Amino acid sequence: MAFLPQVSRLFAPRPPAVSIEIAADRVTGVALGRGRAAAVAAVVTEPIPGGALVPAANASNVLDGAAVTDAVKQVLRKLPGNPTRVGLVVPDSAAKVSLLTFEHVPAKAADLDQLVRWQARKTAPFRIEDTQVTYSASTALADGGREFVVSLMRRDIVEEYERVCLDAGGHPGVVDLASFSQLNAILSEGTGGEEDWLLIHVAQGYSTVAVVRHGLVILFRNRPAEADSNLADLVHQTTMYYEDRLAGTGFGRVFLAASAANTSPESAAALRDSLESRLGVTVNPIRLARGNESVSGGGTHPDLLAAPLGLLLREHSLSEKQV
Numbered sequence: 463m464a465f466l467p468q469v470s471r472l473f474a475p476r477p478p479a480v481s482i483e484i485a486a487d488r489v490t491g492v493a494l495g496r497g498r499a500a501a502v503a504a505v506v507t508e509p510i511p512g513g514a515l516v517p518a519a520n521a522s523n524v525l526d527g528a529a530v531t532d533a534v535k536q537v538l539r540k541l542p543g544n545p546t547r548v549g550l551v552v553p554d555s556a557a558k559v560s561l562l563t564f565e566h567v568p569a570k571a572a573d574l575d576q577l578v579r580w581q582a583r584k585t586a587p588f589r590i591e592d593t594q595v596t597y598s599a600s601t602a603l604a605d606g607g608r609e610f611v612v613s614l615m616r617r618d619i620v621e622e623y624e625r626v627c628l629d630a631g632g633h634p635g636v637v638d639l640a641s642f643s644q645l646n647a648i649l650s651e652g653t654g655g656e657e658d659w660l661l662i663h664v665a666q667g668y669s670t671v672a673v674v675r676h677g678l679v680i681l682f683r684n685r686p687a688e689a690d691s692n693l694a695d696l697v698h699q700t701t702m703y704y705e706d707r708l709a710g711t712g713f714g715r716v717f718l719a720a721s722a723a724n725t726s727p728e729s730a731a732a733l734r735d736s737l738e739s740r741l742g743v744t745v746n747p748i749r750l751a752r753g754n755e756s757v758s759g760g761g762t763h764p765d766l767l768a769a770p771l772g773l774l775l776r777e778h779s780l781s782e783k784q785v
């Protein structure tokens with residue numbers, strides 16, 4: 463049975479008005495107000511005890527389910543409207559992200575899915591049969607091929623994060639990685655500009671860098687934060703690879719998100735200054751038009767807002783395109 467576009471849209475799921483980010487050190491919830499261009503109505507952050515959640519791609523993440531569930535429950539309780547449908551943001555280091563290149567891209571979605579899984583199987587640190595595989599198109603190649611950004615996450619680890627949400631009374635309809643959501647926040651605001659730009663995300667336990675060209679991710683790297691020199695090395699290696707292998711001519715803009723809960727505005731500013739000296743370009747915080755300053759600044763560091771809000775902006779944008 464066929465439906466007119468206006469009619470079928472009535473049966474499409476509405477985007478969530480609330481998103482929850484579960485990080486190694488805290489849970490952050492963001493709620494949007496009503497309306498098409500709704501601003502942030504509330505931001506709530508609750509700490510997680512050290513060691514209760516340890517993000518990893520190939521090991522159990524939730525080590526103290528009761529503590530993590532309680533933090534999620536407290537966040538949901540403090541958000542307006544008693545939310546139950548939520549978007550869920552999880553740490554980058556809970557997944558493996560890579561860029562795969564295909565000389566020939568199958569026309570059928572099922573064939574492409576099989577090809578992605580077959581190629582990802584070669585480098586996955588776990589059984590592909592037990593893995594949630596998602597991918598999106600990146601750069602089109604001159605010979606007709608294409609790159610794809612591929613994310614692999616063990617299904618049982620996805621279920622760990624979903625379970626603490628469900629036990630707390632929230633039903634996650636979409637799950638995404640923190641840095642992907644931050645990238646979507648920047649893209650939704652159109653603040654990246656026409657030139658190549660760089661995102662540097664410093665979280666509790668890991669750092670991620672991503673390079674975007676014409677709205678597409680062309681480089682994504684994640685490293686554990688085991689030493690003070692790791693971030694400097696990661697940024698240096700990324701810059702060299704970008705210039706030597708990706709024909710990079712310099713970043714038009716650089717964004718820093720320091721999302722560890724114990725990051726003070728002063729330490730974030732010092733980190734920006736250090737990166738600016740190394741890169742020779744201004745390093746910007748992520749500023750979002752929908753982020754109500756009185757809310758995001760009220761005891762919650764603004765960088766904690768970017769990922770959960772980015773997920774909501776992406777979902778609302780997709781919903782509007784379906785109308």
